[in-house]
Structures are given as C-alpha cells and as structure tokens.
Amino acid sequence: MARKSLHNILKLENFLPYRLSLLSNLMSGAIARTYEDKFGISMPEWRIMMILAEYPDSAAEAVCQRTRIEKSVVSRALSRLTKRRLVDRKTDPADRRRSVLRLTETGMSVYADVLPVAIDYEQQFLAALSDEEITRLNQLIEKLMAVSHGMEKP
Amino acid sequence: MARKSLHNILKLENFLPYRLSLLSNLMSGAIARTYEDKFGISMPEWRIMMILAEYPDSAAEAVCQRTRIEKSVVSRALSRLTKRRLVDRKTDPADRRRSVLRLTETGMSVYADVLPVAIDYEQQFLAALSDEEITRLNQLIEKLMAVSHGMEKP
DNA sequence: CCATATTAGTTGCTTGTGCAACTATTGTCA
DNA sequence: TGACAATAGTTGCACAAGCAACTAATATGG
DSSP states (O other): OOOOOTTOOOOGGGOHHHHHHHHHHHHHHHHHHHHHHHHOOOHHHHHHHHHHHHSTTBOHHHHHHHHTOOHHHHHHHHHHHHHTTSEEEEEOTTSTTSEEEEEOHHHHHHHHHHHHHHHHHHHHHHTTSOHHHHHHHHHHHHHHHHHHHTTSOO | OOOOOTTOOOOGGGOHHHHHHHHHHHHHHHHHHHIIIIIOOOHHHHHHHHHHHHSTTBOHHHHHHHHTOOHHHHHHHHHHHHHTTSEEEEEOTTSTTSEEEEEOHHHHHHHHHHHHHHHHHHHHHHTTSOHHHHHHHHHHHHHHHHHHHTTSOO
C-alpha cells in the first residue's frame, strides 16, 4: 500500500465528530439553561416530560428507550418529577415491576409553558435554513445515525 | 393573535437539538471509548494533543480557545499529559503566567498512532455521504453555529 | 411446580465537568 | 511609581452521568 504523507495533520476544527459535538453543545447548552433557570427543570427531566406528553402511561423502561437516557438517570429524574407532583407514578397491576407514568395536571401545564419556548428556540435555528436545507439536514442526520448503528458493539 | 392548537405536540425524536445531541453522542461515544481503551487517553486529552500537534508552543489559554474546553478541564488534562511525558510544559519567560506547551517525542508518536484511527473512524461516516453531501453538511453546520453565536449571553 | 433466568427499577460509587474562588503575574492609568 | 484591574492557570466543590450491584417481580423450561 502507498505511503501516506508524514505530515498527516487532522485539524480538530474540521473533524466531524468534534464539529457536531460543538454544535450540539451550543444548541443544547443554551436551551438547557433556559429550562433550568426559568422552570427548574433539567434537560433529562424535560425530555422525559416530552415523552410522557406524547405517550402517557409509559413505563420507565419505555422512557429509557425513547429518550436514550440511561435508566438510573431516568429513575432519579422521575423521583424528582414525582416529588414535585409533575408526574404521577403508579405500579402496573398487570406487572408489578413496571410503573405507569403520566403527567399530572400540573405537569401538563408546565409542559404547556415550556413547549413554546422549546419550539421558538428550535425555530430560531431552522429560520436560518430553507425548507429544502431542513429536509437535507434531516436526511444527513439520518444517514450518519444509520452508520453509527451499523457499527455498535462488535 | 390566533389561538394555537391545544394539542400542540413536539415529538422529541423530531426536535433538532435532541437529534443532534443523539448523533453527536453516538459519534463521539464510540471513538472516545477507543481512545480510552486502546490508548488510555480521554477525549479532552486527545483534543488537546491534536491542537498541540498543529500549534506547538501554545499556551493553555490558546488551547482552551481552540478546543472550547473549559480551562479547569484543560488544566487537569495537561497535568495528566505532562505526568505521562506526552506533553512538555514550561513557563513562558516573556510572561511567567503563561505556559509553553508542546508534544514530547513520545507524545508525537502516540499522536501518530491515534491519528489514523481517528481519521478512519471519521471516514466510516463520511463514506456514507457523497462529496456534495459532505460539503452541504459542513455548510449546514456552519450556518447553525452562526445562529448560535448570534444569540449568546443576552 | 420448582429452580433458574430475565426484566423493571433503585441505589452506591466513581468519574468527569463546570463554576467560583484563589494565587501569581502582568497591564493600566492617574 | 503605585494602587488597582485584568489575565493565566490551579484548585475546591457540587453536581450530573454511567456502570455495576442489588431488590423485587415475572417468565421459562425441565
């Protein structure tokens, strides 16, 4: 095989994983601060609430799968949310290991308060792109995720 | 103003910040494990090494700016790197607050070992995209970053 | 039906990160 | 020059996240 250049330098700022990590941190960082400061809700807590808004009566395990958040983190986040009466948690009578989770009235109203902030925030980014660009962006993300899934645990 | 739908639901899986955070974690997660397991180098340590390979004799503060890593993290990472003799750190005689950092011979050889792994890894992702898609991806990342910078600290 | 495996969820522990406070050095300006 | 501000880097501390070990409940296979 051919010899590569000895001065093979990879610029960090051009390295895709780095660029994506930067972008992701910039995006999630700012909005996480908003959730936290204005609503006292952490990022995992907010993600869990989004899932429960869409899929009421989920079990914690389903929340884990949908949010990709580690189960111990979900467990502790749910403790906080139930303690604050934003989430109602009962045990599934059909399988007493499982929990049945749903937003309380209060939880739903907090959700309704935070939601437009999240949407607005996302919109600020999407506004910089044309519709076609947005479509392409999503396609690209999809493709890259597919690659990643194709190479998990060897 | 017009009343919005009461069932205004934002699906988490379609939420851009979430999607990017997922993708970024998938990408950085796998490669970080490789750095760690095979070379005993953490992600911030690797990023610092990349910067020092490109810009020898940088000060720690310059490393912070280029890597966007918090200065205490850089400080501790540099302590480990110097302890392992991968980085040489002296104090700048012209300004004795500053440090002058560069990879040692060992550091450069470790860098040379890790670099192709990083490049290969990135290549696995880029291989899923056409050249035109890669260009567009970078443009999109750039645009989104620009938005983010346009709305820091209000 | 019993022993064992599997699953849901919780908790303990280690580690990494970020903020703030601190030290040491240099820059500024009256 | 001399008081005060600013900067480079370190360290203490608090908190979040992930892994592993654990409990409790259910599924499975002989």
